[in-house]
Amino acid sequence: MKPPPFDYHAPHDLDEALAVLAGTGGDGKVLAGGQSLIPLMNMRLAAPAHLVDINRLAGLATVEAGADGVRVGALARHAEVERSERVAQVQPLLRSALGHVAHPVIRNRGTVVGSLAHADPSAELPAVLAVLGGSVRVARHGAPPRDVPAGEFFLGPLEPALAPGELAVSAFFPAVPPRTGTAFVEVARRHGDYAMAGVAAVVTLDDDQRIAAALVACVSAGPVPVVLDLTAACGRRPAASTDWAAVAAEVRDRVDPDGDIHATAGYRRHLTGVLARRALRIAAAEAAGEYGWTDER
Amino acid sequence: MSTRLFGEPVARREDGRLVTGQGRYLDDLGHDALAAAFVRSPHAHARIRDIDVSAALDADGLVAIYTYEDLPERVRDPLPLLIPHPALTHGRTAYPLARDVVRHVGEPVVMVVARDRYLAEDAAALIEVDYEQLKPVVGVEEAVQGAHLVHQDVPGNVGAHLVQEVPSPGGAGAEQEVDAAPHRLSFRLDIERSASMPLEGRGVYARWDADDGSLRVYSSTQTSTSVRMAVAAKLGLPLPKVEVIAPDVGGGFGVKIVHPWPEEVLVPWAAMLLGREVKWTEDRREHFVASAHERAQVQQVRVGFDDEGRVLGLSVTILHDHGAYTPYGIIVPIITATQLLGPYKIGAYRVEFSSIYTNTVQVTPYRGAGRPQAVFCMERTMDKIAAYLGRDRAQVRAANFIQPDEFPYDQGLLFQDGRPLIYDSGDYPESLRLLKELVGWDDFHEVKAEAARHGRRLGIGIGCYVEGTGVGPYEGGHVQVTSDGRVHVSTGLTSQGQGHETVFAQIAATELGVPLDRVSVVTGDTRRFGYAVGTFASRAAVLSGNAIALACRKVREKALRVAAEALEADPRDLEIEDGVVRVAGNPGAGVPLATVAVLSNPLRYAFDEEAVRATQFAGTADLSRPPVDDGDEPGLEGRDYYSPVRSTFASGMHAAVVETDPDTAEIRILRYAVVHDCGRMINPMIVEGQIHGGVAQGVGGALYERMVYDGHGQLLNASFMDFLMPYATEVPYIQTAHLETPSPLNPLGIKGAGEAGVIPVSAVIASAVEDAEGIPVDRMPISPSELHELRRTSRR
Amino acid sequence: MSGKRGWPVGEALHEVSLTVNGVVRQARVPARRLLSDFLRHDLGLTGTHVGCEHGVCGCCTVLLDGAPVRSCLTFAVTVAGQEITTVEGLAGPDGEPSPVQRAFAECHALQCGFCTPGFLCTVTALLRDNPEPDELHIVEGISGNLCRCTGYQNIVKAVGRAAELAREGGEGTA
Numbered sequence A: 001m002k003p004p005p006f007d008y009h010a011p012h013d014l015d016e017a018l019a020v021l022a023g024t025g026g027d028g029k030v031l032a033g034g035q036s037l038i039p040l041m042n043m044r045l046a047a048p049a050h051l052v053d054i055n056r057l058a059g060l061a062t063v064e065a066g067a068d069g070v071r072v073g074a075l076a077r078h079a080e081v082e083r084s085e086r087v088a089q090v091q092p093l094l095r096s097a098l099g100h101v102a103h104p105v106i107r108n109r110g111t112v113v114g115s116l117a118h119a120d121p122s123a124e125l126p127a128v129l130a131v132l133g134g135s136v137r138v139a140r141h142g143a144p145p146r147d148v149p150a151g152e153f154f155l156g157p158l159e160p161a162l163a164p165g166e167l168a169v170s171a172f173f174p175a176v177p178p179r180t181g182t183a184f185v186e187v188a189r190r191h192g193d194y195a196m197a198g199v200a201a202v203v204t205l206d207d208d209q210r211i212a213a214a215l216v217a218c219v220s221a222g223p224v225p226v227v228l229d230l231t232a233a234c235g236r237r238p239a240a241s242t243d244w245a246a247v248a249a250e251v252r253d254r255v256d257p258d259g260d261i262h263a264t265a266g267y268r269r270h271l272t273g274v275l276a277r278r279a280l281r282i283a284a285a286e287a288a289g290e291y292g293w294t295d296e297r
Numbered sequence B: 001m002s003t004r005l006f007g008e009p010v011a012r013r014e015d016g017r018l019v020t021g022q023g024r025y026l027d028d029l030g031h032d033a034l035a036a037a038f039v040r041s042p043h044a045h046a047r048i049r050d051i052d053v054s055a056a057l058d059a060d061g062l063v064a065i066y067t068y069e070d071l072p073e074r075v076r077d078p079l080p081l082l083i084p085h086p087a088l089t090h091g092r093t094a095y096p097l098a099r100d101v102v103r104h105v106g107e108p109v110v111m112v113v114a115r116d117r118y119l120a121e122d123a124a125a126l127i128e129v130d131y132e133q134l135k136p137v138v139g140v141e142e143a144v145q146g147a148h149l150v151h152q153d154v155p156g157n158v159g160a161h162l163v164q165e166v167p168s169p170g171g172a173g174a175e176q177e178v179d180a181a182p183h184r185l186s187f188r189l190d191i192e193r194s195a196s197m198p199l200e201g202r203g204v205y206a207r208w209d210a211d212d213g214s215l216r217v218y219s220s221t222q223t224s225t226s227v228r229m230a231v232a233a234k235l236g237l238p239l240p241k242v243e244v245i246a247p248d249v250g251g252g253f254g255v256k257i258v259h260p261w262p263e264e265v266l267v268p269w270a271a272m273l274l275g276r277e278v279k280w281t282e283d284r285r286e287h288f289v290a291s292a293h294e295r296a297q298v299q300q301v302r303v304g305f306d307d308e309g310r311v312l313g314l315s316v317t318i319l320h321d322h323g324a325y326t327p328y329g330i331i332v333p334i335i336t337a338t339q340l341l342g343p344y345k346i347g348a349y350r351v352e353f354s355s356i357y358t359n360t361v362q363v364t365p366y367r368g369a370g371r372p373q374a375v376f377c378m379e380r381t382m383d384k385i386a387a388y389l390g391r392d393r394a395q396v397r398a399a400n401f402i403q404p405d406e407f408p409y410d411q412g413l414l415f416q417d418g419r420p421l422i423y424d425s426g427d428y429p430e431s432l433r434l435l436k437e438l439v440g441w442d443d444f445h446e447v448k449a450e451a452a453r454h455g456r457r458l459g460i461g462i463g464c465y466v467e468g469t470g471v472g473p474y475e476g477g478h479v480q481v482t483s484d485g486r487v488h489v490s491t492g493l494t495s496q497g498q499g500h501e502t503v504f505a506q507i508a509a510t511e512l513g514v515p516l517d518r519v520s521v522v523t524g525d526t527r528r529f530g531y532a533v534g535t536f537a538s539r540a541a542v543l544s545g546n547a548i549a550l551a552c553r554k555v556r557e558k559a560l561r562v563a564a565e566a567l568e569a570d571p572r573d574l575e576i577e578d579g580v581v582r583v584a585g586n587p588g589a590g591v592p593l594a595t596v597a598v599l600s601n602p603l604r605y606a607f608d609e610e611a612v613r614a615t616q617f618a619g620t621a622d623l624s625r626p627p628v629d630d631g632d633e634p635g636l637e638g639r640d641y642y643s644p645v646r647s648t649f650a651s652g653m654h655a656a657v658v659e660t661d662p663d664t665a666e667i668r669i670l671r672y673a674v675v676h677d678c679g680r681m682i683n684p685m686i687v688e689g690q691i692h693g694g695v696a697q698g699v700g701g702a703l704y705e706r707m708v709y710d711g712h713g714q715l716l717n718a719s720f721m722d723f724l725m726p727y728a729t730e731v732p733y734i735q736t737a738h739l740e741t742p743s744p745l746n747p748l749g750i751k752g753a754g755e756a757g758v759i760p761v762s763a764v765i766a767s768a769v770e771d772a773e774g775i776p777v778d779r780m781p782i783s784p785s786e787l788h789e790l791r792r793t794s795r796r
Numbered sequence C: 001m002s003g004k005r006g007w008p009v010g011e012a013l014h015e016v017s018l019t020v021n022g023v024v025r026q027a028r029v030p031a032r033r034l035l036s037d038f039l040r041h042d043l044g045l046t047g048t049h050v051g052c053e054h055g056v057c058g059c060c061t062v063l064l065d066g067a068p069v070r071s072c073l074t075f076a077v078t079v080a081g082q083e084i085t086t087v088e089g090l091a092g093p094d095g096e097p098s099p100v101q102r103a104f105a106e107c108h109a110l111q112c113g114f115c116t117p118g119f120l121c122t123v124t125a126l127l128r129d130n131p132e133p134d135e136l137h138i139v140e141g142i143s144g145n146l147c148r149c150t151g152y153q154n155i156v157k158a159v160g161r162a163a164e165l166a167r168e169g170g171e172g173t174a
Ligand SMILES: Cc1cc2nc3c(=O)[nH]c(=O)nc-3n(C[C@H](O)[C@H](O)[C@H](O)COP(=O)(O)OP(=O)(O)OC[C@H]3O[C@@H](n4cnc5c(N)ncnc54)[C@H](O)[C@@H]3O)c2cc1C
Pocket: A029, A030, A031, A032, A033, A034, A035, A036, A037, A038, A039, A074, A100, A101, A102, A103, A106, A109, A110, A111, A112, A113, A114, A115, A117, A118, A122, A123, A124, A125, A162, A166, A167, A168, A169, A192, A193, A194, A195, C054, C055, C056
């Protein structure tokens, strides 16, 4: 299990990186934290001819939390984002999801943007970006950067909307609006494993504490994060009188997960329903200002 | 004995180097060695049509490529069948490199040697093997249909078939007793594959000295002495010219007892041929597909019992999956068949197993070695009897226990060493009492009811086992006191983390009356001790421990004799304390063991001041006797062997409380309790560590680990991402209590402890989940997904 | 025509210089050289172990600028110029074992010792960031390291004990 050879490029700034990447044609890959790419290379399941290592692009190691949301640069590690109090205030869903991404040691190295660019449907962060309606800023040599909305970024398993020569420079996670709560819950085989099922939920209440909007994104429930709008299913009632079982049933009916060696399709579907219910209730409680709901159970 | 180190939780002596990065594991050696890598079969069953190496010949750093055709006489023969057995009528082993047919994914086909492992893998990737795919045989039930064959000359894929039968005291057979019993049950049980999975894989590093015609091999093995004999035989070398050393070994758990692995033959062979050092370090993917697995069995049970739940007749039929080859014989199913009865007195017993070939990785012992399956079978049976009769599960077990006054107790079977299965000692009722107290068995129904009121689902489970430990044939020990007063102990068996350097030193220090820090221990190095069997079957402490004690006693006797002359005292009045031989009760007069060692070796030459005392003009000699008496030897050293007439039998009982999530079907172990009897404990801290580790592996086997083969014989989870060994977050806190019933069979009164922890765990967890859910659990491991499906199908 | 370990002409070599356990070390290696192999085979620091080479077992964990990372999922070239601490560098300057090392031995937190270097590095960083962790933090903190021998109970105990020893010594653990 040793990686195959490749041509190595270590650009020092973004322009250089984009130029180098453009020069590699279709055979170049970006190396960020390496926590997904290097295992694949060690197993020789990936053999890029060129690696463009972005670890020297200090300018991309940024985490900016403003009133409108959090912008995470391509070199910001999971751990930095997770630790940031400012991020937790502006968009708490990031921290609660990041706690489920692998183990602390992997999070010291892996990047948030790398995780999005990897586009694994069982990963947590794509679901977070999707449920929040965030976007990925994509740059290429000789063209202005473009912002790709989450809904268009995940095309299929391990298939992001990144053309050869393109680099994801940052991702934007919108802030939580007022009277809004979020939650992330998942069930993995072992602590730190990819989820068998997981749900990111965002619930917004109206002035009368009734559910005005309810959105979930489901992990491991399809080829890409599955975003479901459950506002109608929740029926503009206060959280306490919402028929959560019916909401869960709707989620169950609308996802179409695959089975694998860890879980049957039926179990994943069932679990997604259970977790949707849990996540929505937590998010609704948080939106109503009922704190102390930090435990996902 | 004043230096009572035996029985103390002495801190380990190996830790100093291991916590500072100074351990020497296989891949830490041979910095300049060439590296080997293998082209392995991607197919479960295929005929090799052609191997084209031409593209690889120009690869950077390539040194050599070998296929089966390149192998010389003996090396090209099939690997040995290590443990032949009359019932193994169709034993088959692999060639070191595949010849014509490959029979599992991962079988080695081509060996590549290059300047380093990166380059060796590059070259291997360029070799093209043309395969004609054959029909793969996967799963024992498919295999016994015999529609397709793993080996063309093994009809029905049956490698072995064995029946053992113990009639009831009245002379009736088991089937007869079952038919006549007041109550009868029959059911099927399933256990899936897991594997030893040490964190260090296998590895071999060989150095050939052409001038001296000698070979040194380092291997991450559980038996260096036997690897040595095998390598010498395969390579046609005189035994004295071959040395095999097991350096620090990063875990074994059974898989490293198998030998010689193809790589253990090929790497030394290539080193000789090339005149260069060669090393192969197994990577994780290779370990999954090219070493060994264990556990998979399908069991059919018929049991007859009375109103108290006493078993009158038990008949078990086992299909054992032994994978593509049988290098280790049929030890695993034999152990299942013979250890199944556990602590119980069964009316009549019949067990029949068929050991079946499939196109999967071979099956050889993994910690517990067939016992987890045996205990699963017996303990599920006990639970089913209890459920049927509406009785307490512990009570049904107690009704079947062998009583303390019934030892030695003959189960009437032939054990894995070919000797009668006679339990030497134990106290099962007391173990059960301790366990029930530890886990709160009798009050659990209240805990459960209280939890249920809060919507929580709890269950408790129990499992009992008896473990034959310390099997022969023998181990030896050598003890030498040098003239600096240090004690050098060596034994041939190997260490993989059991703390042998510590426990054997404790034994020697206790026997010889010397401080612990004066004793050093070497294991697994054929340069130091050539005769040994190996480390497996919880036998190291029993066999080598006793051998070392006996060797120490020889040394002690001589030390007292020599010191008696120097002190002009009667040896019977002497004792050794703190490394000094002195007259008991007279602290003044004494000679240090260092001096005794000097005096034990009559010298002509004084190489240092101390040695002067032993030279020929020192004036201490009795001139009427030769310097070395008849029957005596120079030096203060002793060698002895311990060879037991039969195995010792350790025992234990575990209980667990689990919680199952009513919605997600997650299973959490809330409490885990162990009562354990391994006879006298040399070092309770180490025994406890062995139990913790065993239980953790058991938890893995019960809830997380399995080898998932698809119908094509592809292993779908050959990585740590998908083969789920438990992390700290998955292993419960383990409470332990010890019972010490000394074994009457050996001088130290010890039984083995190495495997115990793992043995009953699947049975215990199945019992607890069943209790929580009220659904029979007949198949392990069990995942949340499976529990969910079980709930669905039993319409809860 | 070739580097120290005989790298071929075909593959470009990179001069990689790192500060390892306080000492500047360098070697010419191809870009694909994993940090784990660089430490073990190019620098001869074999205390860092390799158990899976896909990031799961944690045996290869070292400290990169103080933070634990998987050396098997890092190319040596990527971290050129940075600081690495391996198990060989955990002891004090006088060779006195660190509180974490002492606690592991004292609590029987290792058997075969293969996983131990990874745990020691992980725990050293854990206690530096959180000198008084409760059991939950400890378990979470070591949850990315596999041990096949100990069942973790004594490792958890050792982490608590190391925190105690560090307090007694009045010193940090790093
Ligand atoms: C043991 C283990 C467990 C894990 N468990 C989880 C888990 O539970 N959940 C989870 O979500 N993840 C998990 N991961 C993966 C981890 O989160 C990775 O960090 C993440 O998926 C990828 O981030 P990276 O920075 O390491 O990317 P890399 O590995 O460097 O790259 C991944 C892919 O994205 C591309 N890429 C990276 N950055 C960019 C960019 N800026 N522009 C364009 N393309 C880019 C690369 O070319 C590559 O194809 C686990 C990893 C390991 C080793």
